[in-house]
Amino acid sequence: MKALLLTCLLVPWLVSASARRFNQDSQLIPGSLIGKELSGYFNDQDYLKSRKAKRALPAGVDVMADEPDDSPIPEGGDASDLPTCLLCVCLTGSVYCEEVSPDMTAVPTLPKETAYLYARYNKINKIAAKDFADIVTLRRIDLTGNLISEIEDGAFSKLTLLEELSLAENRLVKLPMLPAKLISFNANHNLLKTRGVKATAFKKLTKLVNLFLADNQLEAVPQIPESVRIVHLQNNNITEISTDTFCKGNNTYYLRPNLNEVRMDGNPVLLAKYPNSFTCLKSLPVGRYH
Template structure:
């Protein structure tokens, strides 16, 4: 009889203890929710990413959705985009983003890919001197005012790939990587000294354009992509120095000239200073 009474008291106590332990474990693991609730939480969180506002750390984010029919120009940047500390993500914004958005003063990284931005003016980045990286890949940019990047003394990476550029603007001196692949650039749209002063430039991507000649390549460049252009010849001074037979260009590790009309075997003296031959047509 005593054993029966003891069992009747013990079972409810064990059930209650197990429930308390489950609740404690859920609190110890951040974001731990039962299956359906967890899936719903993740789904709602992903849907709200583009509607976040940049607020001080002590305040809660505002998940107000973008109003239907709203004009993108009239909406705060951090309502259209995802604003994190120092970074702004404005990718495939809806409604269509046709101009560079107004950025928070402390922005260091801007990703505004796959929108419908058509032009970059001098005022777009004039006050954002903290920018280190700008990625405007996949827009409709056909014009960039010459001083648009002139105040960006910290800018290291700039991508203008997959746009409609016919000429390049003045570029910041500290660039380490520049990408203008898949544009409409011709040699007359690239100034002779466009890259000359970029002494820290490591990667230069100008593939899939309409260039007729190889532009001046800084000594620092390691990777050069010029494939699928209209380059017809390579001179002795394109990569080397015709007046210096001891000159070696050791930094240049990769040169792509495939997809151009030039037959590289016709210019054997143009690559004597290089440790690798350009990739391209030799017959």
């Protein structure tokens, strides 16, 4: 009877002790399932606590150096310190920097072989003489939709291959000297007045085909090269024209077959008052006649 009673007491105690021993060993033995689960659980909890603690820290307080920083570049940052081809898309001969974030406020440093630059809709406010000084391979520059109000003298002087230049939708009040081989020039939607555009600004551009100066504040029509086919001057402040504006007043036989599209709508000038000003053209300019 005593032996039976002793057995009933010892067996549960031995089973309980074995179970405790198994649990302790499983945490210590590498590769054991229970050890992995428990270890992972505690590691996850520690990680979550550290992340919560990091978010709770005041701004400017440093955290563990070995934890990766996954926060985005702050919106107020400047793109000038970052490599161009990290901010933009660089393909062979072409650089695309459109609506860059963080804000791009200056012309980026370009690869030496760049032929085409598209830097539209950024916050570039100035073109410096050094910006394109070393990129003589440029054929097209599109800076539409920036905040450009100043272009330094000689900014385009070394671009002997440049054929297309767009400065549309900026804040220009005057034009710089333009490259001689331009085929297309677009300065629509700026703040240009006649005093900011020399009468001879386009005279030496003997290959110019498209000239876009719409939506400015011009009071007169600048001299237009013989090569031009399309000229847009709509929505300016042009009040009058002369027989020499498009034709040659002293030569009644002079014809101008290339110039086939002239837009002057949205100007105060009444074109019907100047019938002898269009005798050399194939078609009448678009504008107000009555």
